[in-house]
Amino acid sequence: MARRALKLASLTAATSGIYLYGNKFLDPNDFGIVRVGRAVATVHLRSAERLRKLCCANRGTFIKVGQHLGALDYLLPEEYTRTLKVLHSQAPQSTRQEIEQVIREDLGKEVLLLVVKQIFPDFEFMWLVEEAKKNLPLELDFLNEGRNAEKVAHMLKNFDFLKVPRIYWELSTRRVLLMEFMEGGQVNDKAYMEKNGINVNEISRNLGKLYSEMIFVNGFVHCDPHPGNVLVKKCPASGKAHIILLDHGLYQVLSDSFRMDYCRLWQALIKADMKRVQKYSRRLGAGDLYPLFACMLTARSWESVNRGIDRSPVSAREDVEIRSNAAAYLPQITQLLNNVPRQMLLLLKTNDLLRGIESALHTRASASSFLNMSRCCIRAVSTYQRSKSHSLYRRAQISLAEALSLWQINLYELFLWLKGSQLGNWVIALLSRMHHSTY
Incomplete structure (x- = not known):
């Protein structure tokens, strides 16, 4: 127990020291931006290796944290994700007794987080400890x-x-x-x-x-x-x-009220309806940080959210912008995580992991995936509305509106398929020739 605590304290102190004082020794005016970039990458790699070794040594909760971090390709420095990915398939095995002991030790040492909080006043991750206390016993049953x-x-x-x-x-x-x-x-x-x-x-x-x-x-x-x-x-x-x-x-x-707000928020995000994005983000606890909340949910820039997240794929420039902003807005991100409902925390984790998979497969969310999300949102809201209505006429209205909305999505999906297919190109070319021949 004391050995694990000492290892964790040592890593916390070493990593905090590196990042706290790193800027003092990494001045681009002294030895060039390229060398600064290499030096920063070296710091990332050394810290990631320390973290991986700590996860393997302490196992239990540490493995779960390492697995999650290793999946955040779109967000964390590549040195971290590459180093921690091995925990997905090559994690050390633990006995039941070892797991229970690690949990007791992990949750009994909140003091290390408090120390980091004193060094970095913007660090606000005590909510993570509380969530771990609640969720880990369920995972072990x-x-x-x-x-x-x-x-x-x-x-x-x-x-x-x-x-x-x-x-x-x-x-x-x-x-x-x-x-x-x-x-x-x-x-x-x-x-x-x-x-x-x-x-x-x-x-x-x-x-x-x-x-x-x-x-x-x-x-x-x-x-x-x-x-x-x-x-x-x-x-x-x-x-x-x-x-x-x-x-x-x-x-x-998810509670019904939370689920309905979340459905309507995603509908607003897909339609680029900024008034409703603001409304439902605020209802989910984002407050004035609703633009940041929208960016965190979609893993897109605020510019892309305003333009419509289904309008264009993620560019390399936008990827760099997202990574840079994640570091620059860490205090606001932690504030936001403190304010949103607890149900949202695991959904954000799930979103992060799914985005990481998309990034690894180079299949970042397409128009087709957003259409599938829209279908689910429409069905969910309609089912909820019918369950709250006691009027046969009103329920019929809701069902008709649902069918019409789903039909519109199917029609739009057919249009997108035709637009991208050889048959669609042939039809478009034929219609174009017919149009020009009339003049």
Whole structure:
């Protein structure tokens, strides 16, 4: 126990010192911007290696934190994500007793965070400790994990591409969970997919469908989709690519009021309706920081949010801007995380992990994925409205409006498909010739 605490204290002090005093020794006027960039990269790499070794040594909670950080390709320096990615598939194994001991030790040493808070006044991550206290016991209850697995399998049974391991209850207890063995490649392993003839765009699209259904329609969300928990495999018999969802210990249950506000916020973001973006961001606790909140949710710049996040793909310049702003706005980000409802914290974590997968596969959210999100939001809001209405006429109105909105989305999706297909090009060319021949 004392040894782990000493290791953590040592890492905290060393890393804080490096970043606290680094600017003093990294002045571009002294030895050039290129050398400064190399020096900063070296600092990042050294700190990341220290963090990886600490995670492997202390295991338990540390592994989970390292896995999450390793998935944030779009946000963190490459030296960190490259170093910590190994924890997704090569994490050291722990016994039950070791895990429980690490948790007791981790949650008993909030003092280290308080020390960092004194060094960096803008550091506001005590909420993370409170969330860990609440969620980690659930993750370690294997009967709870088994029930979650069966619930999500039943809830999403219409998705034939989803596979959830079967639970063998007769051989399971709170400390032992026996489930069906499933194997495949990690969902961020683009090389594996190309080697096995799996379409990365299809996987990314289906993953988006899966999580949109969980978040917007059901309000029961798998909150740990790091690449080690989401596998892909091509079925030899059917030739279809399956998504295998593992580790069902941590789920977020969303209240109806929160879910409806979140649905309407995403509808506003997709439509670039800034008045409603502001309205529903404020209702979700963002206050005057609603522009930052919108950028955090979409992983896009404020300029792109205003223009419409489905209008253009993420550019290299925008990626650099997002990474730079994440560091520059750390005090505001931590303030925002302190203010939003606790339900939002795990959703933000889930969003981060999904964005990391998209970044690794080079399939950042497309117009098609936003259309799927829109469908889920429309269905969710309509179902909620019908449940609150006692009038048959009003329920019929809601159903008609729902059908019309879904039809409009289908029509727009058909237009986009025609626009990008050879048939569509031929039709457009033919109509153009017919138009010019009339004059």
